[in-house]
Amino acid sequence: MTQPPLTRQIQQLEKELEVQLFDRTSRTVRLTPAGRAFLQDARRLLHEAENAALSVRRVTSGQAGIIRIGFTATSAYGVLGGLLATVREHLPQVDVVLHELVTRDQIDRLSGNSLDLGLARPPAARPELESRRFRAEPLLAALPAGHPLADDAKPLELAEFHGTDMVMYSPTEARYFHELLVTTFGNADVQPIYVQHVSQIHTALVQVGLGTALVPATAARLHFEGVTFRDVRLPEPNPVELHLVWRRANDNPALHALLGML
Structure with missing residues (x-):
């Protein structure tokens, strides 16, 4: 000039x-x-x-932005930490907003587009949602101290729970685990006596003094005093599934960048 x-x-x-x-x-x-x-x-x-x-x-490439993630309580102990480490390492400019929610509430929020990604129990049976299995793990027996099955070194057989008092999951608030146990015991022709129904894994562990419980393996990381965890021989070694769930129409580039890594 x-x-x-x-x-x-x-x-x-x-x-x-x-x-x-x-x-x-x-x-x-x-x-x-x-x-x-x-x-x-x-x-x-x-x-x-x-x-x-x-x-x-x-933001357009998915290298920056915000991802809103829902997770179940037990997924926080075995999966969530690794997922967040992946974000920190590969997407350091993406902010993660976490919401602890049961699967039913995650599904509602995903459908309403107030969550981007859910760590939820299957199935996500809504046409607007997509899901993929992310992890599978075994069931463990949670036994109160002094229970006759607590000292057995071998994996427990399902038949050993026949007629025993057991803490069961709610058919409405913990439907996935309720149906999983009903199917597992039904196929083995085993009938425990359900003395309490609970909605959360940690609640089941608190109630173990009333009877035994079957919980996902990650629950053993909670270290409840007076609770012994034992392996159980199952027809399907890893029956407890955790899925990644997201809305098909979600256009958040950071979500799709993360999904590509996971």
């Missing part, structure tokens, strides 16, 4: 701001205090404009 139009633009800017930005003499031109302050802000604005363009490109 030649000198005359540059001078005119400076004069226009000073008129608009109603301040003098430069001290001018016949030999020198230097910034006034107002000019020095304005220069700092101008440089910052240019830098922020460049960052805004870079941020937009990162």
